[in-house]
Amino acid sequence: MPSLLQQLENNEAVLMMYLADELSAEDRTEVDQMLATDGGMRAELAELKAAQSWADSAFRALDRVDPLPSAITTVNRLGRRFRQWQVDRMMAPVAEEPKRRRIKITWWMSTAASVAAAVVVMLFWWGMSPENVQTNDNVASTMTQSETREMNIRTRMSLQEDIIGDDSVYEAEHQAMTIAQRDADTDDDVVSQQGVPH
Amino acid sequence: MTAETRSMTAVTEPIRPVLKTAEVETDESIARRLRDGDSIAGELLVKRFYEPLMRYLQRLTGNLHLAEELHQQTWLSVLDHIDKFEPGGSSGGFKSWLFRIATNKANDLWRSRKREKVAAGELRIMPMEGLPEVGERMELTEQEQKLRLAIQQLPEAQRQVLTLRYYSNLKFVEIAQVLGCPLNTALGRMHKATLRLKQLMES
Numbered sequence: 253m254p255s256l257l258q259q260l261e262n263n264e265a266v267l268m269m270y271l272a273d274e275l276s277a278e279d280r281t282e283v284d285q286m287l288a289t290d291g292g293m294r295a296e297l298a299e300l301k302a303a304q305s306w307a308d309s310a311f312r313a314l315d316r317v318d319p320l321p322s323a324i325t326t327v328n329r330l331g332r333r334f335r336q337w338q339v340d341r342m343m344a345p346v347a348e349e350p351k352r353r354r355i356k357i358t359w360w361m362s363t364a365a366s367v368a369a370a371v372v373v374m375l376f377w378w379g380m381s382p383e384n385v386q387t388n389d390n391v392a393s394t395m396t397q398s399e400t401r402e403m404n405i406r407t408r409m410s411l412q413e414d415i416i417g418d419d420s421v422y423e424a425e426h427q428a429m430t431i432a433q434r435d436a437d438t439d440d441d442v443v444s445q446q447g448v449p450h
Numbered sequence: 451m452t453a454e455t456r457s458m459t460a461v462t463e464p465i466r467p468v469l470k471t472a473e474v475e476t477d478e479s480i481a482r483r484l485r486d487g488d489s490i491a492g493e494l495l496v497k498r499f500y501e502p503l504m505r506y507l508q509r510l511t512g513n514l515h516l517a518e519e520l521h522q523q524t525w526l527s528v529l530d531h532i533d534k535f536e537p538g539g540s541s542g543g544f545k546s547w548l549f550r551i552a553t554n555k556a557n558d559l560w561r562s563r564k565r566e567k568v569a570a571g572e573l574r575i576m577p578m579e580g581l582p583e584v585g586e587r588m589e590l591t592e593q594e595q596k597l598r599l600a601i602q603q604l605p606e607a608q609r610q611v612l613t614l615r616y617y618s619n620l621k622f623v624e625i626a627q628v629l630g631c632p633l634n635t636a637l638g639r640m641h642k643a644t645l646r647l648k649q650l651m652e653s
Binding site for chain 1: 612
């Protein structure tokens with residue numbers, strides 16, 4: 253990083269900083285060496301020094317004849333403002349948490365939500381009633397029974413075919429149908445007893 | 451420890467120098483107390499900076515009433531923004547921060563005055579700056595009167611650097627920060643202002 257002296261653009265700036273004693277020890281030594289060899293720079297420094305000295309004394313003289321109003325009045329006036337500020341600060345509500353983003357609910361949204369909720373409740377209630385619980389179970393069991401029955405018929409028919417032969421197909425078929433009908437009647441009786449609507 | 455030895459210890463113990471601590475308290479430390487809501491700290495700061503700040507504003511505006519108004523505005527602005535003040539931050543110390551606020555207030559005043567002048571249709575109104583105020587407190591000599599006028603005749607930017615340097619006693623690096631200009635610019639203005647002032651007084 254360049255030193256402060258290297259950042260200064262001209263002799264005036266260097267001399268101003270030198271007079272103000274705002275240069276580092278190294279920079280100051282360097283300026284001293286420049287002054288020792290440069291007569292023009294020395295003259296410039298002397299002029300600057302005289303001008304600053306004159307300005308200092310001029311301001312001091314002006315301040316002497318130009319007194320300020322008493323500080324007490326100003327301090328008291330500002331003191332009252334400060335105390336009021338302190339009270340206001342103490343009374344101020346604690347900063348609220350940032351508000352969550354809310355969705356604006358319109359009338360149709362709330363209506364639709366109510367209807368949807370009612371439908372869900374009704375479906376749930378309907379689904380949970382004892383009658384419907386049985387119905388559902390019986391539907392499943394009925395389907396299983398009919399499928400089983402059909403399978404049984406086919407199995408028996410094929411067995412009859414294998415054992416009896418082609419001439420007795422009609423008889424075997426009739427027998428199988430009779431057995432199947434009997435099974436069906438038995439199943440229907442069971443289903444009727446369980447109260448499944450037809 | 452018995453009651454007797456305890457009382458003897460109390461007598462021989464040196465009194466804690468409470469006031470001494472308050473005397474050496476830095477501006478930044480007091481400003482921190484003000485930020486925490488201590489209004490007494492604010493009053494302490496006003497007292498501490500009354501003279502340099504008022505003088506700076508007085509020379510900048512050339513008018514005591516305006517200076518008082520700006521002084522008050524500056525402190526109210528300090529109250530408004532004290533939460534943003536960071537003692538070790540880029541804003542520098544409290545003094546730099548305070549004078550920057552005051553300078554901004556003065557700049558606002560100039561801007562509003564310029565607008566008023568334009569609105570008044572370029573009417574030549576006698577400037578208040580530099581003229582003796584009504585009920586002058588002391589009889590000014592011709593030389594002092596001339597100096598007052600000379601300060602007001604300086605370009606605004608030069609006057610700011612000159613008065614800031616003289617009354618705030620800030621370093622040039624800090625002055626450049628306060629005015630928001632490069633260091634070389636601040637130094638150049640100061641150099642010109644000093645020479646110009648001398649020239650005006652000698653003419």
